[in-house]
Amino acid sequence: MRLILVLGDQLSDSLSALTTADQSSDVVVMAEVMAEASYVRHHPKKIAFTFAAMRKFAARLAGQGWQVRYSRLDDPDNTQSIPGELIRRTSETGAHEVIATEPGEWRLIAALRDCPVPVRLLQDDRFIASHADFNAWAEGRKALRMEYFYREMRQRTGLLMDAGRPAGGEWNYDSENRKPPPGGITWPGPMRFAPDETVQEVLDLVAARFASNFGRLDDFWFPTDRDQALAQLRHWLKGGLPLFGDYQDAMLSGQDFLYHAVISVPLNAGLLTPLEVAQAAEAEWRAGRAPLNAVEGFIRQIIGWREYVRGIYFREGPDYTARNALGHHRALPQLYWGAPTKMVCMAAVVGQTRDQAYAHHIQRLMVTGNFALLAGVDPAQVHDWYLAVYADAYEWVEAPNVVGMSQFADGGLVASKPYVSSGAYINRMSDHCRGCAYDVAVKTGPGACPFNLLYWDFVARHAERFQSNPRMAQTVRSWHRMAPERQATIRTDAAAILARLDLGEVV
Numbered sequence: 226m227r228l229i230l231v232l233g234d235q236l237s238d239s240l241s242a243l244t245t246a247d248q249s250s251d252v253v254v255m256a257e258v259m260a261e262a263s264y265v266r267h268h269p270k271k272i273a274f275t276f277a278a279m280r281k282f283a284a285r286l287a288g289q290g291w292q293v294r295y296s297r298l299d300d301p302d303n304t305q306s307i308p309g310e311l312i313r314r315t316s317e318t319g320a321h322e323v324i325a326t327e328p329g330e331w332r333l334i335a336a337l338r339d340c341p342v343p344v345r346l347l348q349d350d351r352f353i354a355s356h357a358d359f360n361a362w363a364e365g366r367k368a369l370r371m372e373y374f375y376r377e378m379r380q381r382t383g384l385l386m387d388a389g390r391p392a393g394g395e396w397n398y399d400s401e402n403r404k405p406p407p408g409g410i411t412w413p414g415p416m417r418f419a420p421d422e423t424v425q426e427v428l429d430l431v432a433a434r435f436a437s438n439f440g441r442l443d444d445f446w447f448p449t450d451r452d453q454a455l456a457q458l459r460h461w462l463k464g465g466l467p468l469f470g471d472y473q474d475a476m477l478s479g480q481d482f483l484y485h486a487v488i489s490v491p492l493n494a495g496l497l498t499p500l501e502v503a504q505a506a507e508a509e510w511r512a513g514r515a516p517l518n519a520v521e522g523f524i525r526q527i528i529g530w531r532e533y534v535r536g537i538y539f540r541e542g543p544d545y546t547a548r549n550a551l552g553h554h555r556a557l558p559q560l561y562w563g564a565p566t567k568m569v570c571m572a573a574v575v576g577q578t579r580d581q582a583y584a585h586h587i588q589r590l591m592v593t594g595n596f597a598l599l600a601g602v603d604p605a606q607v608h609d610w611y612l613a614v615y616a617d618a619y620e621w622v623e624a625p626n627v628v629g630m631s632q633f634a635d636g637g638l639v640a641s642k643p644y645v646s647s648g649a650y651i652n653r654m655s656d657h658c659r660g661c662a663y664d665v666a667v668k669t670g671p672g673a674c675p676f677n678l679l680y681w682d683f684v685a686r687h688a689e690r691f692q693s694n695p696r697m698a699q700t701v702r703s704w705h706r707m708a709p710e711r712q713a714t715i716r717t718d719a720a721a722i723l724a725r726l727d728l729g730e731v732v
């Protein structure tokens with residue numbers, strides 16, 4: 226008799242630990258524990274989602290005939306750690322072994338390896354590329370660029386392939402995407418689910434135990450079981466997907482979701498699988514209900530980016546999150562935790578994050594990520610923030626996006642250039658600048674947009690490193706061509722902003 230461990234982001238019937246188990250004799254163990262709920266100060270909506278989805282999945286397994294030992298957070302005997310619960314359940318049941326699917330975080334893998342009860346770790350085959358597949362692709366390559374990995378994934382899955390060629394003749398239709406924000410939005414946003422009894426019970430628990438964590442708990446609407454996740458996906462395929470590509474990078478005040486799928490929360494928890502999601506999107510294009518630029522863009526995120534970042538996380542090893550190639554050491558400014566700011570773009574994204582535990586890709590990359598990188602914030606602190614505040618954040622997916630793509634702290638493994646921009650980009654892609662106390666057109670002096678000042682200050686600070694980067698060299702040359710007096714003014718103004726951030730003053 227064995228224990229079958231099912232973690233909070235492993236809520237899939239197809240989980241390797243479950244498909245390996247013998248339902249007639251093995252016992253499923255699931256546990257809400259403080260060690261997992263508090264290793265960063267997770268957003269209350271993230272904790273509520275996880276516990277609610279776990280409770281519902283445990284009930285589903287029990288309904289299928291599994292024996293399930295489920296530990297609630299407030300059970301008096303709960304040891305409050307995964308290894309502790311495995312030891313407790315072993316002595317209760319007399320089990321001799323634990324079978325687990327590999328967790329998505331080095332920290333937990335180490336905890337299971339060190340557990341006094343023998344734990345057999347199985348591959349997580351809910352992903353399209355195994356570690357071996359990714360390593361075989363990466364081996365011997367000078368640069369691990371996602372685009373080439375993605376093409377292999379297309380060929381391997383057959384998604385958007387016609388007789389061995391990419392559908393429509395191109396691999397990538399991004400040139401048709403990335404339009405500035407539309408005048409109005411025709412999709413009402415993700416399907417919302419009113420809390421049922423299980424969710425309400427969890428909301429009460431989270432309200433009582435995690436009230437001081439950053440983030441609003443009220444207005445909880447995430448899907449928390451597979452049926453709801455599928456309903457949400459179908460709702461988006463019909464209404465959101467057709468315009469997803471066009472406005473993928475746009476940002477509009479008061480519009481938290483635009484045409485985004487908002488499926489990373491159920492997908493990362495295992496309520497949906499990447500292949501079924503990508504296939505459902507392809508079917509919309511084949512049926513003529515969604516254009517190729519939207520469908521290809523979406524499928525690239527799922528079978529390209531999502532699989533690629535996972536490959537990077539496991540290939541690079543546990544020290545990845547500690548990398549700091551640019552030597553940035555500034556403390557994360559308090560405005561990331563909701564302290565007042567005059568920057569409308571930052572206030573919008575942080576406010577939305579506080580309310581929804583969600584922001585879309587460009588908000589994460591080109592607003593909060595961009596600002597942290599320009600300001601030279603310690604990437605480990607940026608990583609902790611992203612891991613805490615987004616409901617879809619698990620280290621395997623969050624760390625390469627933050628440490629690699631957003632903060633360039635891996636020295637250019639994931640991103641071929643740092644994702645930095647002045648205010649002009651935010652102005653082009655959003656409506657935030659119109660109502661801002663700063664002027665996006667002003668480059669120096671009082672009222673200058675902080676993104677403008679910090680952008681050139683960043684280029685100046687890292688000119689030596691980036692002058693030989695083909696995608697940055699032109700920018701570095703522009704800096705060097707600038708008049709020395711202008712350079713001096715930019716650097717003085719930028720230093721003043723950074724000093725005010727360090728003092729906790731409103732910027």
Ligand SMILES: Cc1cc2nc3c(=O)[nH]c(=O)nc-3n(C[C@H](O)[C@H](O)[C@H](O)COP(=O)(O)OP(=O)(O)OC[C@H]3O[C@@H](n4cnc5c(N)ncnc54)[C@H](O)[C@@H]3O)c2cc1C
Pocket residue numbers: 484485486487488489490492493523526527530531532534584585586587589590594611615617618619622623624626627630631
């Ligand atoms: C700094 C930063 C941090 C991020 N942290 C996370 C995170 O913790 N968890 C997470 O799932 N995604 C993360 N992403 C990727 C992306 O922002 C989110 O997946 C996306 O915003 C989720 O919203 P959505 O479902 O509406 O996505 P859509 O825009 O509708 O995209 C569809 C799906 O594609 C996948 N996807 C898209 N881009 C990526 C990517 N770069 N990496 C992995 N999957 C991707 C997601 O599963 C997403 O649900 C991060 C990106 C950045 C720049």
Ligand code: SF4
Pocket residue numbers: 567568569570571647648649651652657658659661662663664665674675676
């Ligand atoms: S002016 Fe600058 S700080 Fe203000 S919203 Fe625009 S980009 Fe953000």
